[in-house]
Amino acid sequence: MPLLLDLEPLRSNTDYRRLYAGFTLSNVGSQLAVVAIGLQVYDLTRSTASVGVVGLCALVPLVVMGLYGGTLVDHFDRRVVGLVAQSVAFVVSVLCAVQAWMGNTSVLVLYALVAAWNAAFAVSSPARTSIYPRILRRDQLPAANALSVFAMNASMTVGPLLAGLLVDWGGFRAAYTVDAIITTAALWGLARLPSLPPEPDSVRQGDGLATTVADARQRRAPGIRSVLDGFSFLATRPNVRMTFVSDICAMVLAQPRVLFPAAGAVIFGGGATTVGALSAAAAVGGIGAMFFSGRLGSVVHQGRAILVSIVGWGAAIAGLGAAMLAAGDILTRGQALWVGLVCMAVAGGSDSVSAVFRTTILQSATPDHLRGRLQGVFIVVVAGGPRLGELLGGFVAENVGEGTTALAGGIACVAAMVVLARVTPGFLRYDARNPTP
Numbered sequence: 001m002p003l004l005l006d007l008e009p010l011r012s013n014t015d016y017r018r019l020y021a022g023f024t025l026s027n028v029g030s031q032l033a034v035v036a037i038g039l040q041v042y043d044l045t046r047s048t049a050s051v052g053v054v055g056l057c058a059l060v061p062l063v064v065m066g067l068y069g070g071t072l073v074d075h076f077d078r079r080v081v082g083l084v085a086q087s088v089a090f091v092v093s094v095l096c097a098v099q100a101w102m103g104n105t106s107v108l109v110l111y112a113l114v115a116a117w118n119a120a121f122a123v124s125s126p127a128r129t130s131i132y133p134r135i136l137r138r139d140q141l142p143a144a145n146a147l148s149v150f151a152m153n154a155s156m157t158v159g160p161l162l163a164g165l166l167v168d169w170g171g172f173r174a175a176y177t178v179d180a181i182i183t184t185a186a187l188w189g190l191a192r193l194p195s196l197p198p199e200p201d202s203v204r205q206g207d208g209l210a211t212t213v214a215d216a217r218q219r220r221a222p223g224i225r226s227v228l229d230g231f232s233f234l235a236t237r238p239n240v241r242m243t244f245v246s247d248i249c250a251m252v253l254a255q256p257r258v259l260f261p262a263a264g265a266v267i268f269g270g271g272a273t274t275v276g277a278l279s280a281a282a283a284v285g286g287i288g289a290m291f292f293s294g295r296l297g298s299v300v301h302q303g304r305a306i307l308v309s310i311v312g313w314g315a316a317i318a319g320l321g322a323a324m325l326a327a328g329d330i331l332t333r334g335q336a337l338w339v340g341l342v343c344m345a346v347a348g349g350s351d352s353v354s355a356v357f358r359t360t361i362l363q364s365a366t367p368d369h370l371r372g373r374l375q376g377v378f379i380v381v382v383a384g385g386p387r388l389g390e391l392l393g394g395f396v397a398e399n400v401g402e403g404t405t406a407l408a409g410g411i412a413c414v415a416a417m418v419v420l421a422r423v424t425p426g427f428l429r430y431d432a433r434n435p436t437p
Contacts, residue, residue: 005146005150005290005291005292005293005294006142006146006147006148006293006294007143007147008140008385009136009140009141009143009144009147010096010147012140013135013136015135015192015193015194016122016132016135016144016224017137018188018189018192018193019128019189019190019193020147020148020151020189021185021189021260022152022185022186022187022188022189022190023128023185023186023189024154024155024185025152025185025186026086026182026183026184026185026186026260027151027152027155027156027159027184028154028155028158028159028162028182028239029093029178029179029180029181029182029183030121030155030159030179031155031158031159031160031181031279032159032160032162032163032166032175032179032198033093033096033117033163033175033176033179034080034159034160034163035159035160035163035164035275035276036096036163036166036167036176036179037054037096037110037113037114037276037280038051038054038177038258038260038261039163039167039172039261039272039275040100040110040172041053041107041110041122042052042123042261042262042265044105044107044110045107045130046416047398048258048259048261048394048397048402049394049395049397049398049399050107050259050394051261051390052258052390052391052392052393052394052395052397053111053391053394054110054111054114054387055258055386055387055388055389055390055391055394056387057111057112057114057118057190058114058118058387058390059118059387059391060115061115061116061118061119061122062118062121062122062176062379062387063122063124064122064216065118065119065123066122066123066126066377066379069081069085069122069123069126069127070126070374070377070379072123072127073126073127073130074130074198075198075260076147076197076198077195077196077197077198077282078127078130078131078134078196078197078303078311079190079193079194079195079196080088080195081123081127082123082124082128082131082190083187083190083191084123084125085120085121085123085124086186086187086190086346087187088116089117089120089121089124089183089185089186090120090183090184090189091117092113092117092120092412093117093176093179093180093183094180095113096113096180097117097173097177097179097180097382099113099176100171100173100175100176100177101177101198101360105261105320109408118387121379122379124186124417125379126262126378126379129359129363129378129379131193131196131385132144132363133363134196134290135193135196138363140363141324141360141363141364142296142356142360144358145359145363146290146293146296146356147290148359149286149355149356150287150290150291150352150416151295152283152286153282153283153285153286153287153290153348153352154169154283154287155283155286156278156279156280156282156283156286157283157287158280159279160176160277160278160279160280160283161274161276161277161280162175162276162277163175163272163273164273164274164275164277165273165276166178167272168271168272168273176250177419180309194365205410212366214424215403233374237365237366238424238426238427239303239361239363239365239426239427239430240361240362240366240374242303242306242377242420242424242427243306243357243358243362243378244377244381245363245420246306246307246310246354246358246417247358247381247382247385248381248385249344249413249416249417249420250309250310250314250351250354250385250413250416250417251381251382251385251386251388251389251390252385252388252389253314253389253407253409253413253416254314254317254318254389254409254410254412254413255385255386255392255393255409256278256317256320256344256347256391256393256406256409257279257386257388257390258389258390258391258393258394258397259324259393259397259402259406260274260275260278260279261275262397262402263275263278263324263340263402264278265329265334266328266330266402267324267336268285268324268327268333268336268337268340269333269337270337274337277337277341278340278341278344279344281340281341281342281344281345281348282344282345282347282348282349282351283348284345285344285345285346285347285350285352286348286349286351286352286377287359288340288345288349289348289349289350289352289353290352291358293353293356296353296356296357297356299357301428301430302357302360302430303357303361303427303429303430304362304426304427304428304430305353305354305357306354306357306358306361306427307417307420307421307427307428309350309351309353309354309357310350310351310354310413310417311350311413311414311417311418312346312347312349312350313347313350313351313354313413314409314410314411314412314414314416314417315346315410316320316343316344316347316350316410317343317347317406317409317410317412317413318406318407318409318410318411318414319339319342319343319346319348319363319410320340320343320344320406320410321337321338321402321404321405321406321407321408321409321410322339322403322404322407323336323337324336324340324402324406324407325401325403325404325407326339327403328363335352344408347352355382356377357380361430362378382396382399389409390415393405393406393409
């Protein structure tokens, strides 16, 4: 088993290679826009709580469209669903640029654009993730997921840094315009895929997943009943369910992103550049972890690896909080910033390892005809959890301060993982060689 990142899916599969390249470039623009919107909201309001409201505006459409969008993925051509959703995201990116060029001063406009973009993302992401098991062998999924996490972290490095540089150089107009241009890459990757209609059977040769009578009954038309069928499956599958619960604990209790604008403007200094650096540091840590991810495919007890990784995330966020509290007192601002950057790098590496195994368990232990719905729930958790964490963190920080918020949140995250390890021994014993949901 090689030590370095496994490139086999890229070498052997042209469809995957195009899809991977398109979304990697598009994600750079998405991460750029996330940072730019946070900076613009803070610039207009000078309020961390107002930045936290961005998370609420993202959360509602993520929940609604993530769940309903998953049913669309299960019942229609996944390529078409992804193209339509990504086209909507492109239009929203153009509108972000338009409002900046017109000199918009209303934070409500930004909130509305955030809601629209996240609604589109909540459909396009499960469509894309559900495509991978259709175009790759199951034994290639850990490597493909490591590649995806590597690309996301690269985007989270380049995007925030680019946002800081563009905002400082050409204002919000330059940042949003660049985002709109590179978002077209994802459309290219999806357009070149073959048609991917729903499979007639829930089992592909070699998947090792049995079709049951209950599974067959879950082939309903898109709608509330279809969404509920996905939750019914999840309610009886403890290992798949735990991938969601553990991530919710991490993202709600210890989500630091909402604290970054205040860290750059007040605590560490440096403005937009510091905000971009803090975001990028987590991504650099993720890149490092994925660069040496070749042996992740040999990990058998993937549930255990998830819990250990999230403990690392919580401890690192607590360290960031300690650095923020020490800035200007125990440490100089510059020293505290470097400590904070190291902590965010550790957090990013831990989160990346967790993401690889959470995605692999979900893809391996879920029948194909339910993958869209479960990926919809997954995107609600993965993207909605941080937004809820931002909302909570923003309001807590208004009362106790940004440093205390990060320190307490990190400690709470570690404590939650200890409790989960005690109450879910089956998840600790999950065997990747026999992926039971």
